[in-house]
Amino acid sequence: MGVIRKTKAVEVLLNEFSTGSVAISAKALIEQLGEMFNKTTIYRVLDKLEDDGVLHSFLGKDGLKWYAKCNGCTSKEHKDVHPHFQCLQCGKVDCLPVHVSLPEIPNRKIEISQLLIQGKCEACFV
């Protein structure tokens, strides 16, 4: 079940994702907001916001969990699927609003897919 009450933690976390398509790791949010809220609260709010279709999550290069804002998703349908890009130099992760055509795989039913591209971001690419 998703968010039911608009608490301080919900408000502050939502605000963190208010700008753009940059992803934030749960770890970074705890480092940043861990004095204001308990890490358990942060994990639980993120989880619920994902349930609501407000955020989506994925795993970065070290298996860390990252979150970013969803576009046009609801609690019933998560339709905002796209690859992610992680900069190997500065660590920044963002959503790539492009379509990826998956390869043909006979005799298998594809349900989900995750593509993580790594390299140098705009800022770090000379």
Add this chain to the structure above:
Amino acid sequence: MGVIRKTKAVEVLLNEFSTGSVAISAKALIEQLGEMFNKTTIYRVLDKLEDDGVLHSFLGKDGLKWYAKCNGCTSKEHKDVHPHFQCLQCGKVDCLPVHVSLPEIPNRKIEISQLLIQGKCEACFV
């Protein structure tokens, strides 16, 4: 640095990967061989075999580390890049020997990419 001495652990672990393009998680190997070898040894041997270009590793859907045999790789060059498929029903993971064309991403330098496709495998797909 990679494997230097052909120990029992190296021999047994190599044998686990002798057949086909099925991946095995470090976790599964420890469950399976943990009475024969210490988990530290298992982690270290896998790590070294990857250095040698004998195995490659990637992260599965829960962030677990998986290993599979490399084809035509050396310690100098890991060229066997391909997507992986994880069955959501039986958990099996295998290497997909296909090429994936990445989307165009302006102003960024792509260095690595990982594609994990999830769904139902041949055996679980009715």
Add this chain to the structure above:
DNA sequence: TTTGTTAATGCAACAAAGTTGCGTTATATT
């Protein structure tokens, strides 16, 4: 075959990310 070097191992302790249980607090409804 014996000896010597050191890679590899086992063990225990640790680290990091995330989860769970439970008593307390605060939101929102009546």
Add this chain to the structure above:
DNA sequence: AATATAACGCAACTTTGTTGCATTAACAAA
């Protein structure tokens, strides 16, 4: 204002993987 319960904080825990160090064993040289 009173009430119900969602959300919270805290501590303890789980899981996967790592590190330091003393001991063992692979392997080549004598």
